[in-house]
Amino acid sequence: MNSFGRLFRVNVFGESHGASVGVNIDGIPAGIPLTQEDFLPDLERRKAGAKGTTPRKEEDLPFIKSGVFNDHTTGAPITILFENNNTRSTDYEKLREFPRPGHADFVATHKFGGYEDYRGGGHFSGRLTLNLVAAGVIAKKILGTGISVKATLKEVAGLPDAEKGLEAAIAAKDSVGGIVECVVDGLPVGLGEPFFDSIESTIAHAVFSIPAIKGIEFGAGFAAARMKGVEHNDAILDATGKTATNHAGGVVGGITNGNPLVFRVAVKPTSSTPKEQHTLNIKSGEVENFSVKGRHDLCIALRVPVVLEAVTAMALADFMLLEHQAKRIWR
Numbered sequence: 112m113n114s115f116g117r118l119f120r121v122n123v124f125g126e127s128h129g130a131s132v133g134v135n136i137d138g139i140p141a142g143i144p145l146t147q148e149d150f151l152p153d154l155e156r157r158k159a160g161a162k163g164t165t166p167r168k169e170e171d172l173p174f175i176k177s178g179v180f181n182d183h184t185t186g187a188p189i190t191i192l193f194e195n196n197n198t199r200s201t202d203y204e205k206l207r208e209f210p211r212p213g214h215a216d217f218v219a220t221h222k223f224g225g226y227e228d229y230r231g232g233g234h235f236s237g238r239l240t241l242n243l244v245a246a247g248v249i250a251k252k253i254l255g256t257g258i259s260v261k262a263t264l265k266e267v268a269g270l271p272d273a274e275k276g277l278e279a280a281i282a283a284k285d286s287v288g289g290i291v292e293c294v295v296d297g298l299p300v301g302l303g304e305p306f307f308d309s310i311e312s313t314i315a316h317a318v319f320s321i322p323a324i325k326g327i328e329f330g331a332g333f334a335a336a337r338m339k340g341v342e343h344n345d346a347i348l349d350a351t352g353k354t355a356t357n358h359a360g361g362v363v364g365g366i367t368n369g370n371p372l373v374f375r376v377a378v379k380p381t382s383s384t385p386k387e388q389h390t391l392n393i394k395s396g397e398v399e400n401f402s403v404k405g406r407h408d409l410c411i412a413l414r415v416p417v418v419l420e421a422v423t424a425m426a427l428a429d430f431m432l433l434e435h436q437a438k439r440i441w442r
Contacts (some may be wrong), residue, residue: 115317118432119253121246121425125193127231127238133192134242136178136249138432141186142441143252145179147172150191150248156417157244159408169197173245186439189249193241208394209401213382217391237322237411240418247421250428253437258297260424262416265375266290273413280409286381288323289412293419295361295372295427300352302367302430309365310372313430317422318376323411326377330360345370378415383407 114122118138125132150173159168171193178189206229210216215235219227227233251260267276268287280287303310315327335343335358345354352369361372383403390401408414431437 115320116425116429119250119425119429121243123239123242125195125239125242126228126233127236128195128233129228131192131194132239132241133190134245135188135190136246137188138429139178139184139186139189139249140253140432140437140439140441141184143184143249144182145175145184145189145249145252146182147175149252150245153244153248153417153421154241157240157414159414169193169195171241184249184441191242191245193245195238208392209390209399210393211382211403212388212390213379235322237408237414240321240414240421243320243418243421243425245421247417247424250421250424253428253431254424255437258295258427260293260295260420260427262291262293262419262423264289264412264416265292267410267412277410283386285386286384286408287410287412288325288380289378289410289415290375291378291412291415291419292373292375293416293423295423298361298367298369298372298427299434299436300367300369302427302434302436303362303365304430304433305365310362310367310426310430311365311374313426314374314423317426318419320422321376321415321418323379323381323415324376325379327374329362329372329374331358332360332375376415376419378412381408381411 113124114120116138120137122135154171154173158171174192176190176192178185178187206216210220215232216229219233219235231238254260264273265271267273267289268279270276270279276287276289311329318324318327331338331343338358343358345356345359347354354368354370357370357373359368360374361367361370385403387400387402389398392399428437
């Protein structure tokens with residue numbers, strides 16, 4: 112449903128054009144220094160306004176409603192709200208008749224019987240990634256300074272140069288996808304609970320909560336299918352588990368092996384493309400020409416890196432608490 116994690120438990124709520132979106136996080140150790148300012152750097156990285164992103168601009172200020180006292184976590188659940196102020200809901204009225212190809216409009220109506228909030232994508236909107244980024248800020252604190260989580264944009268529209276990829280999209284008057292890579296350094300050996308709670312399966316579970324993610328690969332990924340065993344195997348060099356290569360991406364048998372955790376995700380093109388498409392008119396029952404109005408990202412991948420870091424940190428913070436690698440009282 113809308114919750115993730117076992118000890119570090121994240122619950123998201125809200126809709127794109129509702130009063131607010133928010134997140135409730137349980138299992139946070141007591142005593143972690145935390146103020147509104149701690150969230151701002153990562154929230155700024157996620158913001159719209161840059162070339163290729165939606166022109167919708169929100170303040171995105173996190174309002175901490177519980178779980179913090181005297182600028183420290185109390186050990187109780189933390190609730191954070193983000194207000195929605197810059198909405199133009201009339202842009203989406205036509206979507207009741209014309210569900211967008213590639214978007215959740217059609218399936219959401221069937222699943223919820225037409226009661227869903229369709230404005231701006233409602234609960235399916237990328238607006239809710241604000242919640243994930245906020246949870247990620249706290250998760251990164253739990254991981255500590257010895258573990259770094261860094262995601263970078265590797266490709267836009269099939270090109271390693273993001274600017275050129277965007278220019279191609281603008282020239283075509285269409286949306287484009289991209290590839291984002293995440294690298295985690297400093298993880299201890301032994302995180303992961305095979306079979307169903309392996310590091311890969313848990314991170315993948317969290318990653319696919321990000322709208323527009325269509326694929327994930329760890330280490331050599333799909334290229335491993337074209338390699339020989341002796342070529343793919345990472346030779347162990349010392350008792351710390353350090354390996355000569357890292358085709359496994361830092362995970363063997365679903366468990367971290369002490370090497371950098373490396374994985375990549377595929378981000379699909381924004382479904383709300385300005386280009387004319389064909390889709391079903393629900394009222395007439397006929398397939399008709401249709402173009403999407405409103406404010407949308409040309410390339411969602413541009414804003415994914417900080418969100419990818421956040422969900423990765425969420426998954427890893429949960430493992431660190433499960434393995435008693437992180438204390439329940441912060442000192």
